[in-house]
Amino acid sequence: MDDRPYDLLVIGGGINGAGIARDAAGRGLSVLLVERDDLAAHTSSQSTKLIHGGLRYLEYYEFRLVAESLAEREVLLQAAPHLVEPLAFVLPHEPHLRPAWMIRAGLFLYDRLGGKMTLPKSFGVRLAGSRWGAGLKQGFRRGFVYADARVDDARLVIINAVDAQALGARVRVRTRLVRARRVEGVWRATLQTDDGKSEEVVARALVNAGGPWVKDVLNSVTTEPMQANVRHVKGSHIVVPQVHAEAHAYILQNADNRIVFVIPYEERYSLIGTTDVPVDEYQHPGIADDEIDYLLDLVNGYLERRLGRADIVWTYSGVRPLFDDGSQDPSAVTRDYVLKIDAEYGPPGRAPVLSIFGGKITTYRKLAEQALADLAPFFPGMKPAWTRGAPLPGGEMPRDRNAFFARLCAQYPGMPADLLRALARRHGNVATRLLGDAKTPADLGPNFGAQLTAREVDHFVVNEWARTADDVLWRRTKCGLSMSADERARVAEYVAVRVGAGVHQ
Numbered sequence: 022m023d024d025r026p027y028d029l030l031v032i033g034g035g036i037n038g039a040g041i042a043r044d045a046a047g048r049g050l051s052v053l054l055v056e057r058d059d060l061a062a063h064t065s066s067q068s069t070k071l072i073h074g075g076l077r078y079l080e081y082y083e084f085r086l087v088a089e090s091l092a093e094r095e096v097l098l099q100a101a102p103h104l105v106e107p108l109a110f111v112l113p114h115e116p117h118l119r120p121a122w123m124i125r126a127g128l129f130l131y132d133r134l135g136g137k138m139t140l141p142k143s144f145g146v147r148l149a150g151s152r153w154g155a156g157l158k159q160g161f162r163r164g165f166v167y168a169d170a171r172v173d174d175a176r177l178v179i180i181n182a183v184d185a186q187a188l189g190a191r192v193r194v195r196t197r198l199v200r201a202r203r204v205e206g207v208w209r210a211t212l213q214t215d216d217g218k219s220e221e222v223v224a225r226a227l228v229n230a231g232g233p234w235v236k237d238v239l240n241s242v243t244t245e246p247m248q249a250n251v252r253h254v255k256g257s258h259i260v261v262p263q264v265h266a267e268a269h270a271y272i273l274q275n276a277d278n279r280i281v282f283v284i285p286y287e288e289r290y291s292l293i294g295t296t297d298v299p300v301d302e303y304q305h306p307g308i309a310d311d312e313i314d315y316l317l318d319l320v321n322g323y324l325e326r327r328l329g330r331a332d333i334v335w336t337y338s339g340v341r342p343l344f345d346d347g348s349q350d351p352s353a354v355t356r357d358y359v360l361k362i363d364a365e366y367g368p369p370g371r372a373p374v375l376s377i378f379g380g381k382i383t384t385y386r387k388l389a390e391q392a393l394a395d396l397a398p399f400f401p402g403m404k405p406a407w408t409r410g411a412p413l414p415g416g417e418m419p420r421d422r423n424a425f426f427a428r429l430c431a432q433y434p435g436m437p438a439d440l441l442r443a444l445a446r447r448h449g450n451v452a453t454r455l456l457g458d459a460k461t462p463a464d465l466g467p468n469f470g471a472q473l474t475a476r477e478v479d480h481f482v483v484n485e486w487a488r489t490a491d492d493v494l495w496r497r498t499k500c501g502l503s504m505s506a507d508e509r510a511r512v513a514e515y516v517a518v519r520v521g522a523g524v525h526q
């Protein structure tokens with residue numbers, strides 16, 4: 022029984038729940054975050070992994086969203102340079118799909134809408150015979166290059182939760198909100214852990230960050246049927262061995278007006294996606310055969326080396342919980358977010374519930390600020406916004422990753438460069454805390470493969486809420502991609518022993 026009354030009970034440990042928990046804890050609120058699975062187990066680890074303005078949203082006149090996203094791109098590049106990295110995108114010119122003037126006009130806006138930027142401005146390039154056309158068919162002669170950024174989406178969630186906890190929030194995984202009722206001006210919420218135990222907690226306000234389950238969560242806290250609607254649009258990705266050795270990504274146009282990205286991924290792979298498939302209610306989002314065909318057909322129209330099903334090494338799919346703005350076309354439904362606060366009990370009443378519809382990884386920090394601005398009337402003593410300019414855990418390092426990596430190599434000359442690179446990318450400056458006084462790889466315990474050591478797995482279990490092999494292999498890292506089945510099984514055994522020993526939080 023947790024008999025402490027909390028200010029905020031946040032339901033959902035995706036990027037939005039974790040971001041709100043962090044922001045609220047830093048403003049002095051007492052916060053409990055509950056996630057029924059693992060942190061980032063759903064949409065927030067299944068994205069295209071871009072911190073971007075969204076060039077294509079300009080076609081839908083989403084200027085507010087694009088401007089805010091571009092400005093946030095700049096904020097996140099500073100706050101978490103280990104996880105958010107600039108990336109050049111090449112758009113091969115296809116005059117019959119979009120004329121050059123239209124693309125130039127879009128890029129002109131894209132370069133400017135976010136205000137002052139540190140990333141380079143867009144420019145035109147020759148593709149044939151140049152590195153900008155690497156891996157493409159010879160027929161593509163000209164293109165455009167613009168800057169955006171990519172992110173390790175799952176790790177971004179985790180470091181937000183880590184920071185929330187450091188600021189006093191309590192984070193509980195494998196804990197589901199079953200129901201909540203208003204009793205005498207506060208929420209009494211029933212939680213259930215994955216071993217079947219139930220308990221009740223008290224909170225002054227609820228944040229419903231249930232992602233695709235936002236409606237289900239709201240239905241479990243009110244007796245009124247929910248009015249606002251959420252649209253579920255599935256998006257799938259395939260991962261193949263890298264299609265070219267250059268550092269840039271491609272943004273490829275399709276005749277159906279959609280675009281698909283081909284992004285360098287985890288050093289040796291290319292990530293290809295995504296699709297837009299409306300689904301009625303939330304279903305297990307595995308990739309369908311026709312989505313694979315769609316992605317392969319599209320990229321094979323551009324790539325020199327034909328890709329087939331046998332090239333696919335991994336797939337994943339997620340469901341976008343979009344706010345229903347009435348659009349017919351699933352690609353056109355707004356990617357902007359809408360926050361709804363239960364008005365019936367709004368100020369001067371008590372026990373509000375704030376629900377989140379839509380949004381992007383890119384805008385999570387602004388969304389959290391907006392959520393807390395909406396909740397401010399209920400917490401008059403709450404401190405002001407603070408997250409803009411505040412580094413995330415691991416992010417106190419130079420923005421130039423190479424400089425940081427060189428420093429780490431100098432500090433740990435007995436460690437292989439690949440291992441240090443993997444740690445630097447995942448942990449930023451927390452890597453030095455993790456390495457401590459280790460001098461050689463042997464000091465880090467068994468190496469399970471793909472540069473994953475027992476020391477790092479312990480860190481995930483003790484400090485980052487990992488409970489299963491999947492938590493480690495597919496969310497805290499992507500080592501699962503490069504490991505054999507035997508190696509993955511060894512990780513599973515090790516995690517089970519450590520969790521069994523009770524070292525986890």
Ligand SMILES: Cc1cc2nc3c(=O)[nH]c(=O)nc-3n(C[C@H](O)[C@H](O)[C@H](O)COP(=O)(O)OP(=O)(O)OC[C@H]3O[C@@H](n4cnc5c(N)ncnc54)[C@H](O)[C@@H]3O)c2cc1C
Binds near residue numbers: 055197342
């Ligand atoms: C295919 C695809 C591509 C995308 N690409 C990008 C991109 O490149 N860039 C970008 O910025 N955005 C992108 N997005 C959007 C972005 O991923 C989502 O907007 C974001 O991850 C939503 O986060 P969330 O926290 O709202 O939801 P989620 O990450 O789904 O988190 C909700 C959590 O709530 C938990 N939960 C639900 N019910 C309960 C309960 N009763 N008790 C406890 N916990 C509960 C769930 O287990 C879940 O973990 C993409 C989305 C998709 C699907």
